[in-house]
């Protein structure tokens with residue numbers, strides 16, 4: 001049995017803007033169900049107490065220096081199930097806001113303080129919880145300072161054993177870069193603010209801090225783990241990542257199949273299975289109706305769910321749709337993001353009202369219905385650390401059309417790779433014509449019902465369950481516990 005504390009700025013089902021939340025929520029549950037003692041530290045955002053009235057204040061007062069001032073807070077606990085406690089950091093000034101990170105597309109100006117405070121709280125609980133966590137697993141830039149706080153604590157007189165640490169990089173493109181002056185909020189010696197530590201070309205880099213000081217590093221797919229050690233995908237940190245290569249592991253995220261389930265999932269009207277796909281056809285008609293498109297099972301229905309940002313290839317998708325909308329197909333989009341992309345897709349829907357329907361917003365229930373109703377799902381990402389939607393699409397029998405990058409390449413099988421196991425369509429070049437060509441292949445597949453059925457069977461049989469992912473994490477936790485000694489000595 002291991003004692004593991006996770007730290008994250010979002011955790012499903014309490015808060016979510018992306019895959020990070022799904023991963024932390026599911027990893028915590030899976031580890032707890034395997035008999036480990038697990039805690040998760042995360043902010044108490046607006047709306048959480050109302051949705052989870054069983055939250056209890058814990059006797060763990062927080063009172064930290066934050067630059068020149070002191071900031072107090074509290075901790076509320078939620079016993080989710082045996083062996084799993086969520087520790088919500090209650091600091092209303094920082095976290096009681098309508099959104100997690102930004103307002104109307106602009107980052108909150110005090111994000112450095114908000115997440116350094118969170119990192120301090122995580123490190124504090126890692127050191128002071130009565131059940132003495134032995135491994136601290138933090139995620140992304142928002143919690144990147146926690147391994148440094150632990151590292152620093154270890155150097156102070158009187159500290160013996162501190163927890164070992166692991167950092168998962170969910171997306172290297174988001175590093176938490178702030179002006180150097182914000183480092184004052186960490187209340188740490190300036191000796192860490194060097195190119196070998198916190199500093200990144202004169203700025204404070206929260207993710208780099210985690211990469212530098214965490215004992216072991218993970219990212220969310222094997223291909224992305226390789227990609228980020230190259231200048232093309234390394235976002236300026238490839239040198240450091242190459243240096244830490246022996247401690248960097250690619251572990252695919254899993255899927256919570258209790259939730260993403262076609263035979264009894266909560267949001268799907270007509271349940272179905274690989275043995276009986278009639279429900280899928282009925283869901284398609286429901287989705288067409290809901291999205292205001294002509295109801296016709298014979299028209300191939302494409303979908304897309306996700307953040308409308310450049311990373312996701314939304315520009316390429318616009319171009320490919322322009323090229324393809326002359327043919328007989330429909331397209332539904334559920335997403336939110338950069339206003340210019342939102343407007344562009346809304347305009348497309350206005351120009352092609354019987355072919356394109358766009359829902360701007362974040363809607364978990366609708367995301368299930370899109371996966372259940374669509375024949376194909378598009379993911380033309382420029383880069384994709386893991387990607388979850390293609391995994392949901394596979395399970396829901398919606399054939400993923402993906403660019404061969406990162407986790408998309410690791411999880412989808414193209415007919416050229418393995419004709420018997422093919423479950424999706426891949427393309428390599430990041431361009432609208434390349435995606436349009438992949439869409440044409442999908443249209444051909446749609447006209448070949450037996451082959452389409454085979455693709456669907458292969459897709460729905462693919463298994464990315466959390467048990468495997470959690471086992472891989474336990475392995476690297478152990479690796480970190482054995483290897484950290486040498487790292488500490490070299491710092």
Ligand code: ADP
Nearest residue numbers: 018019306334335361362363364367387388389
């Ligand atoms: P990322 O973390 O880069 O946004 P992932 O594919 O790893 O991308 O995870 C995205 C997660 O967020 C998936 O669970 C996806 O279904 C969900 N999601 C993204 N946008 C929306 C939306 N507009 N409505 C509902 N769910 C969404």
